[in-house]
Structures are given as structure tokens and as C-alpha cells.
Amino acid sequence: MNKSKSIIFVVSFLCVGIQFLSAQININVDVKKPGSPVQKTMYGIFFEDINYGADGGLYAEKVKNRSFEFPQSLLGWTTFGKVEVLTEGAPFPNNPHYVRLSYPGHDEKRTGMDNEGFFGVTVDKDAEYRFSVWSRVPTEASSIRVEIIDESSNIIASQKLTIDSKDWKKYQVMIKSSKTVNKGRLRIFLTSKNAVDLEHVSLFPVDTWKGRENGLRKDLAQALYDLHPGVFRFPGGCIVEGTGIEDRYQWKNTVGQLENRKTNENRWEFTFPYRFFPDYRQSYGLGFFEFFQLSEDIGAEPLPVLNCGMACQYQNWDKETAHVKVCDLDTYVQGALDLIEFANGDTTTEWGKVRAQMGHPAPFNLKMMAVGNEQWGSFYPQRLEPFVKAIRAKYPNFKVIGSAGPSPDGKDFDYGWQEMKRLKTDLVDEHYYKDPQWFLNNAARYDKYDRKGPKVFAGEYACHPKNRKNNFEAALCEAAFMTGFERNADVVHMCTYAPLFAHVDGWQWRPDLIWFDNQRSVRSANYYVQQLYGMHVGTHVLKTVADKLPLTGKDGIYASSVIDKSKNEIYLKIANTSDVVKNVTYTLAGLKAGERKGTLTVLKSDNPDAENTIENPTAVVPVTTDLKISGNTLNVELAPKTFSLYVIKL
Ligand code: AHR
Numbered sequence: 001m002n003k004s005k006s007i008i009f010v011v012s013f014l015c016v017g018i019q020f021l022s023a024q025i026n027i028n029v030d031v032k033k034p035g036s037p038v039q040k041t042m043y044g045i046f047f048e049d050i051n052y053g054a055d056g057g058l059y060a061e062k063v064k065n066r067s068f069e070f071p072q073s074l075l076g077w078t079t080f081g082k083v084e085v086l087t088e089g090a091p092f093p094n095n096p097h098y099v100r101l102s103y104p105g106h107d108e109k110r111t112g113m114d115n116e117g118f119f120g121v122t123v124d125k126d127a128e129y130r131f132s133v134w135s136r137v138p139t140e141a142s143s144i145r146v147e148i149i150d151e152s153s154n155i156i157a158s159q160k161l162t163i164d165s166k167d168w169k170k171y172q173v174m175i176k177s178s179k180t181v182n183k184g185r186l187r188i189f190l191t192s193k194n195a196v197d198l199e200h201v202s203l204f205p206v207d208t209w210k211g212r213e214n215g216l217r218k219d220l221a222q223a224l225y226d227l228h229p230g231v232f233r234f235p236g237g238c239i240v241e242g243t244g245i246e247d248r249y250q251w252k253n254t255v256g257q258l259e260n261r262k263t264n265e266n267r268w269e270f271t272f273p274y275r276f277f278p279d280y281r282q283s284y285g286l287g288f289f290e291f292f293q294l295s296e297d298i299g300a301e302p303l304p305v306l307n308c309g310m311a312c313q314y315q316n317w318d319k320e321t322a323h324v325k326v327c328d329l330d331t332y333v334q335g336a337l338d339l340i341e342f343a344n345g346d347t348t349t350e351w352g353k354v355r356a357q358m359g360h361p362a363p364f365n366l367k368m369m370a371v372g373n374e375q376w377g378s379f380y381p382q383r384l385e386p387f388v389k390a391i392r393a394k395y396p397n398f399k400v401i402g403s404a405g406p407s408p409d410g411k412d413f414d415y416g417w418q419e420m421k422r423l424k425t426d427l428v429d430e431h432y433y434k435d436p437q438w439f440l441n442n443a444a445r446y447d448k449y450d451r452k453g454p455k456v457f458a459g460e461y462a463c464h465p466k467n468r469k470n471n472f473e474a475a476l477c478e479a480a481f482m483t484g485f486e487r488n489a490d491v492v493h494m495c496t497y498a499p500l501f502a503h504v505d506g507w508q509w510r511p512d513l514i515w516f517d518n519q520r521s522v523r524s525a526n527y528y529v530q531q532l533y534g535m536h537v538g539t540h541v542l543k544t545v546a547d548k549l550p551l552t553g554k555d556g557i558y559a560s561s562v563i564d565k566s567k568n569e570i571y572l573k574i575a576n577t578s579d580v581v582k583n584v585t586y587t588l589a590g591l592k593a594g595e596r597k598g599t600l601t602v603l604k605s606d607n608p609d610a611e612n613t614i615e616n617p618t619a620v621v622p623v624t625t626d627l628k629i630s631g632n633t634l635n636v637e638l639a640p641k642t643f644s645l646y647v648i649k650l
Pocket of ligand 1: 499
């Protein structure tokens, strides 16, 4: 044997040895002594109108700029013939523009307009759509024809509408499409010599989530439901703050009559790396009432986030003049109190009445709110303090959530936490968008957290691989990291991955949990991690150790376990982030002899960059098989790069 060969031999012997030594892991799970309770709110959803998440996304409206309130009134519309934008005698004071279609001056000519929709007006063959419009005639009865046209201007659906009232009235007609069209348009023709005024032009699929008229896209809402979320945070994100304070999210503008909700700029309108045209605004058709309703539909606790008197700090940095003076915060603070009344107040109260008029006399049972999104520095606690005082004074049991800023550590983070402790907020919202290694290194992050202070709300987090895709590597690192949430359920009470949605034709931030185009949607590998946690929250933590230590990354293994006392099941979660097979023996201390049934669900891929896409939505999906367990020992073989969930029926 020559020297080089002997080196290879020794090295490979060592590798086999190391692999062999690290391959057997004995994990003890203490089933007989359940530990801290796990909050029902533990795993939830963060919603923000970024990446066309609301208008053009979850909100099923197909018409862009339906109220003609974009700064350029006709943006999204193409007009022909005689079309004017007017304001006189407008029916909805908060949205004062409407259009008048008039005779083009010759019988052989035409007047009308068409709408480009959000990346096209997309319709399905044989599906029904509800066209509605507020309209009046200035003189005599008139008529319009409504069409949906395909990419080549062929008519694929058409309906007539007679407008006979001089007073504003809502008209509607059902339209059925003869063809599936992705990038179609909605076209309206004046078909009479008499003029007609149009306002709030709308086209909705009839088949929305729960069949609601002002409804949500069914596949996207279903994807939220399927996450089994414990909490639903809305409306964001930086959108709460606005580019300038005047563009901040104001919940009162988003409730009440749909047509009169004052539209707004979107904080994300000017932030696309490849799309500079400012046509991404907020219609508020999906407003606070709809958010509460959606929370209820998907079984999640509502968690509104309110502006604290600060504009987005990323866009204004340390310019105090960008924010509201502390002495001028009264209406902001009152807004927070009014929101609690809107959600919970009885129907005789000012805001409870608004809720009831909108169709929900029963309270929404709101228990918490965040004040401020991702704020840092001294301006924030100065402004948060009056909110905390006022809310505590009126609603002593209501939970207030404060922010620790945009980073998971550092000077601002430490200062933020210190101030939240001083103000005694119930929870502190932490945000982290970090690389895979950070997630792997930080699984023990909460093991040493102060147990006496506020609880943790990991309100925005996502693993960002180099290419910032929703790849398997990121999902696996999140799964491994989340064992740290679970193990520390006494201090971590809620967590929400962010952002939630992204339209493939209009996104400015990735990765995101769910991608979609106008017809299809895809659940990312990261989605499945969230879903596996969301479906197996458990009620209590079970102490899970190897050599008396929690499994926080030694040999690439991360593990945690919970019991669900009401279902009489235990859930063992374990990630093998290493490149080798691991043999694991679980000892389930306290389990009596006998045979038990269970399941094993594995999320895996041989390719760290594997990604679910619209074209290939099942590249990384969990696979479940049945399991039989005898006695209290479970021997398992963990393939490299896998996240496994064992469900055992007790
Ligand atoms: O999730 C995207 C953005 O990230 C949020 O709007 C903001 O809070 C954070 O900076």
C-alpha cells in the first residue's frame, strides 16, 4: 500500500467511524409529565397587501381602479368615444370620481371603455361572474353592453343593462363565460344616444370563498384555512405605516359601505425592482370587517396591527418630523379604543353598530392588538406609551403587543425589549429574515429567554437562502428552528411566517408562503412546514432530550414533542439537517406496553434548491404513511435532509 492509498484508507475509515458514531441517537420523551401549555395561537398567519396579496390576489375583484380614484383617474382603463371623468353629484363622498359615457356624435361611432384587470381579467369557461355598477342617467333612460373579451378582442361573454334612473342606483347582471381566458378585458359600450354615469364598476366571480358577494378567491382562502392557523395578523407589515404618515393604514377607512371606503396608496406601490409604474393601490374592499370575518372563518384569533403615529422608518429613517408628535396622538389612541368597540362592542355602541350594520351583530371577541409594526428607537416607546395606558385603563384584560424592531439582536433590539418590559406589553413582536445557517444556529434562541417578562410573538420570520427562493433548504431550516418555538412554548406564544402571498406577475419580495397567478396557486415547501406545525400544535410540551440535553442541532438533529391531551395523541417533530442517515431510538417514558397506531409524515428532497412552482406544484410535498408502535420504544431511521412528524395515538 503506498502512502497516498493508506491516507485514503485512514480517512475513509475515520469517516465511516464518525458516521457510525453519530448515527445512533437515543431520545427520551417524557410522556407521563406534560410540561408547559402550548397556546392555541402558537402558529398563525401574517397577512399583508404586498406582492398583490389583497387587490389582485385574495380579494376576488377583477376590476382595477373600479372607483376611478387612482391619482390618474382612468389608470387601468382604456376609453374610446366620449368619456369624461366628473365629480359633481357623486354618490360616494369619499370616492368622488365617476365617468360619463356620452353619444360619440355619429351613429356609426362608439363610446365606451375597457378595464385591464390585475394582470388581465381572467375568467373560466362556464363560470358565472357578477357584473355590478352604480349608475344614473343625466337625461333619459339609457343602456350599456358589458362584454368580456379575450386576448384577441373576441367577445366571450356579453350582457345588456338598461339604466333607467336619474338617481344613483346599483345595477347588476350575471355573465357566463364561453371560454377560459387568462389575459382578457372587461369592456363596456354605451348602446344608447342618451348618456350614462358609471361609478364603482365591479366584476366578481360568483364562486368565492363561502359564496360571499364581496368575496375572496376560493383557492387562496382555502389555502389559509388548510394551515389550521391559531392567529391571523392583519393588515401587515410596513403597509400599516405608509410611505408617509398620510398614507398609513387607517382601519376606519376600510369599514362601512364598500363603495364609500376611501381608497389609498399602497406602501409597496413604489418598491418593485422591475415595475416602476405606480398602479398598486388599496381599494379596501378587503378591509377590517372582512379580516375579522376571515379570522372567524379559518378559526384563528384576529390580531390587528395599528399605526402608532409613525410612518415607515425605512422610508423616513430618523426624521422625527415624518411622525406624529406625541402630543397629537389622541385620534390614533382613540382609533385603537374604537377598534376594540368595533370588534367587541354591543350593537348599541357607535362602532358595534357599524359592525352589526355590516352583517355581524355578534362580537368578534377580539383579545389583542399590536400597536406599531416594526418600529425601533426612542420615538416608538414614546408613542406606544399613551396607547398602552389608554387600553389598560378601559380594557384591563386586553393584550397589547409591542415591537422589538426589524432585527433579532443588536442595540435597537435590546433597547426595544427593555422598553417593552418597562411598558409591560403582553407580548413583543420579533422579526427575522435570515439565512439558513442563522436559523440552524438559533434553534436554542428561546431556551434562555426571561420567563418573567413579556411573551414572544415571532411576528415575521422566514429563512432567506441566497437565491431568495422558497426552496427546500429554507423550509427544512425553518422546520428545525421551529422546534425551538415549540420547546419554549411557555415563552413563545405566537409565530407567523412572512410574507404570505405573492403574485407571480407582480411581486416585490420573496420568499413568500403561497404563490399564485390569476388562475392557479401553489403552496411552497415552507407552507407545508407551517401546516405540519399548525395541524399538530398539541396542548402541552413534552420534555425531549438526548443525553439530558434538548436537541438543538448537535449532529444536525433538531427535535421537540408535544402532547394533545384532548385528542390523546403525541406529536414528535424531528429534523435531520445532516447529510447522513441517523438512527434514532425514541423512548416514550410513561407509555404502557401494547400496540399503538400512528402515522409518519416526511417532508424531504434530495435537492436543497427544489421548489414548488405553479408549473410543478408538488416538487416538495409531505408524504404520510401508517405506523405501528409496540411498547414505549420507537426505532426510526431518519434519511438525510428530512423533517419528520410522528403522530402516535395513546
Ligand atoms: O414582510 C415584509 C415586510 O418585512 C413587512 O412589511 C415589514 O414589517 C418587514 O420589514
